[in-house]
Amino acid sequence: MDNNLTPQNKPKNKILNRVFAIIFALIIITWMYYLATSWDPGVVRKELVAPEISFLIIVVGLLIEAWKPSLDFTFHRNWKWIFASMILFTVFVLINAYWWIVHGFVNWLPHYGWSKTIIEWLTGTFAMETSSLSLLFGILFLTKSVPQKSLSYKLMLIGALIFDFLLFPRYIQWAFIRGYPGSQYYADFFGQTIFQPWFWLDLTLEIVIFVGGLWLLVKGKK
Numbered sequence: 001m002d003n004n005l006t007p008q009n010k011p012k013n014k015i016l017n018r019v020f021a022i023i024f025a026l027i028i029i030t031w032m033y034y035l036a037t038s039w040d041p042g043v044v045r046k047e048l049v050a051p052e053i054s055f056l057i058i059v060v061g062l063l064i065e066a067w068k069p070s071l072d073f074t075f076h077r078n079w080k081w082i083f084a085s086m087i088l089f090t091v092f093v094l095i096n097a098y099w100w101i102v103h104g105f106v107n108w109l110p111h112y113g114w115s116k117t118i119i120e121w122l123t124g125t126f127a128m129e130t131s132s133l134s135l136l137f138g139i140l141f142l143t144k145s146v147p148q149k150s151l152s153y154k155l156m157l158i159g160a161l162i163f164d165f166l167l168f169p170r171y172i173q174w175a176f177i178r179g180y181p182g183s184q185y186y187a188d189f190f191g192q193t194i195f196q197p198w199f200w201l202d203l204t205l206e207i208v209i210f211v212g213g214l215w216l217l218v219k220g221k222k
Contacts, residue, residue, distance in 0.1 A: 017069030021152070024136050025062040028055055030127040054163035055129070061155030070150035073143045076221060081141045084212050087204065088138035092131055095201045099125040130198070133160060134205050141212060146220040157213040164210040171203075 032055050065071060099121060108117040125131060137160070140153065147154035175189045186193050193199050 013073075014069045016073060017071050018066045020071070020073075020139075021062040021065035021069075024132065025059050025066065027127045027132045028059050028062070030123060031055065031129060031132055032059075034123050034127065054159045054166070057159030057162065058156050061152045061159065064155065065150075065152035068152075070152055071140070071143065071145045072149070073145070075142060076144045078221065081212075081221070084208055085138045085141040087208050088134040088141070091201050091205050091208075092134040092138065095128075095130045095134075095198060096121075096125055098197050098201070129163070130202050130205055133209060137209050137212070144221065147217055148220050154217070157217055160209050161213045161217075164206045164213075167206060168210075 032052055035055075036052060104117055104121060108120055112120075136156070140156075145153050147157055174186045174193075
């Protein structure tokens, strides 16, 4: 019998599962708050939209994991998943390095000092979707966890896939309707956005998670 078809995992170290789930739930909730308030000046959000809904599903998955642990953190020795994780970890490192080089040391640190600069980094970069999802799935892709055995993992993957599935068409839309009206990040898609390193890091993250997530939901891991 294929082990992927068995019910829930029964992890030996439930404390590790719960700490992992709670930490990432708090990180993503922080990002959701930042997204709804100050992430993109000029765009007023009056109700839940696609990013918030998809991230809410991920948070629900993490809270279920904290309540009923099912992830298996045993290292999975497969070069394809190791390679995918390395890409995600690279995205995590580069997006944070980019923020410190372009914004932190230049704009924030000289004017606001270390404390406010670190808070801005934690809320506006470390907790943002590029950092949080690259770190979350970079870790999970390295493990033997599969959505066929873990409801929490399945919900996390579904939330991430919904985010990607809705975002890819919007990239095309923003490119051909002169960007995203009111947005400082996508207003000039071909003139500015595609020349920004963060855009390609975001896109890399989304492609890796989309492909990896679909594969896991359909086939699991061998």
